[in-house]
Amino acid sequence: MQVNIPISEKEKEVFDAIVSEGGQLFFVGGIVRDTLLKRESKDIDVEVFHLSYDKLCEILSRFGHVETFGASFAVVHLDLLQNCEFALPRQEKSRGSGHQDFDIIIDSELPLEKAARRRDFTINAMMVDYKTKQLFDFFHGYDDLMDKRLEVIDEKSFQEDPLRLYRGASFISRFHLEASERTKTICKNMKEKVKYLSEERIYEEYVKILMGDFPSLGMTFLKDVGVLPSYLEALIHTHQRPDYHPEGNVWNHTMLVLDHAAEVKGETSWPLAFMWSALLHDIGKPLVTTEDGRAIGHHEAGVEVFKDVKIIKNKKLRAYVKMMILVHMELMKIFYDHSRPIVYKRLLKKIDGIFPLNDLVWFSRCDKAGTGRCAIQDMELINERLEEYVSSYGDHAQEALVSGKDLLALPIEDHRQYGDILRQAYEWQLQGMKKESILRRLLHEFR
Incomplete structure (x- = not known):
């Protein structure tokens, strides 16, 4: 079988130079898999046989700056081709329990099958000869790719790298696979590793799991092999009212929400944060x-649990997810109760600067769709009431009438009160007071 890997003219020039010097070049890994799936692939991994590490570096240096990682790593990058990674055939031997605890043995004459065996899954072990396209x-x-099956190649070498377990989950999510x-x-x-x-x-x-097309499949794989963190494991054992959640436990609901969110994440301001929130x-x-x-108060309890979710380090990402956990039901409650305008305006202020109203609207839709039943009436309500509130009160928080500069002109000596004072001033603003009235009342209340 021949496979035509799409490459640029610059890539062809470099690859031809390697072959002309006696190297045999193979496309390997994701570029082969993605080409067979007719998916666009940004990165090209190639493996070069019959050349030494020094010779490969010398050839590549003719085209630009070569970034090397030391001969023991057997991997080279060329600045001209940012999306390409050049590697030499190698074998890896574990010397510890960590992801990077390996000794690497370069062998440019390694048989093709042995070179391919070090890879994790069968769908990533295919190779295409650059010259013959074989x-x-x-x-x-x-066969596994066409049958959507995830299959480990070599059990012993696979178990030496525990990160491969999570890689398997990400492949399942991205390519709609089922693990054997x-x-x-x-x-x-x-799992102990x-x-x-x-x-x-x-x-x-x-x-990668969350940004895949089928994130629930990847997460379910992690559940099945027993490596979920405790805060997710607990969802499996938490039941819900069947009249509100016929889909069953909280885990089932979350997986449905996750897949609905994957379909619409591109409509939001920050797709990754939106998916973590789901x-x-x-x-x-x-x-x-x-x-x-x-589950009364579960949104506030969720904020407390989120403090123990250490895997998310980015502060802005944490702020987004924390706020979405806190307010994910508020918009629907406002719409159902036909709440007073001030309740809606307070919500806009609460999310201001963290995510736009549009993100919360999409999340509310996904949360409703995740009840495992037809939610057409709920969706119609969201659309109807959203138009009503936005047309009357906007979709952004009101700009504050009173600023810190205004407070400096008032005889309020304790500046440590400014934060509380400004929050109170904004609340009065939402209640309909004009700036002059707010300042007079502040002077009376906080002098």
Whole structure:
């Protein structure tokens, strides 16, 4: 079978130079998989046989600056081709429990099958000869790809790198795959090794899971092999009122919300933050759910649980997710109750500078769709009331009439009160008071 990997003229020039010097160049990994799936692939990984590390660096240096990682890493980058990674055939031997605890042995004459065997899954072990376009598929990766099956190649080498377990989940999410029972068993036997991984590396794989087209599949795989963090594991054991949530427990609801969110994330201001919010929005329910399935105050409890979600480091991302956990029900409550305008205006102020109203609207739709039943009436209500409130009161928080500069002109000696004073001033503004009236009342209340 021949596979035509699309490349640019610059890439062809560099690849031809390698071949002319006696190297044999193969496309490997994701570029082969994505080409077979007719998906666009940004990165090109190539493996070069029959050349030494020094010779490969010398050839590439003719075209620009070569970034090397030391001969022991067997990987080279060229600044001319930012999307390409050049590697030499190698074998890896574990010398510890961590993701990077490996000794690397370069062997430019390594048989193709041995070179491919070090890879994680069959769908990533296919190789395409640059010159002949011939596909080399020693482990039936093409069949697995077409059958949407995730299959480990070598059990022993796979278990040496616990990060591969999370990579498997991300592939399942991105390509709508199903892990074989063998793959699940192998991953279950690795779960004790996960503790040696850094939160940063696990976070990277979670991002790929959440940004895939089918995030619930990747998350369900993590559940099945037993590596969910406690705050997600608890969702599985938390029931809900069947009249409100016929889909069952909180985990089922969250997975439905997650997949609906994946479909619309492109409509939001920050797709990744939106997806993290979908995953974590109900993490407070296990703390407050009663025997009859009521979960009053779960949004506030969720904010407390979120403090223990250490995997998210970015402060702005944390602020977004925390706020979405806190307010994810407020918009629907306003619409259902036909609340007074001030309640809506307070919500706009609360989310101001963190995410736009549009994000909360989309989240409310996903949360409703995640009840496992037809929610056409709910969606119609959202659209009808949204138009009503936005046309009357806007979709942004009102600009504050009173500023810190205004307070400096008042005889208020304790400047530590300014924050509280400005918040009170804004509340009076929402109640309809004019600036002059607010300043007079501030002078009376805080002198």
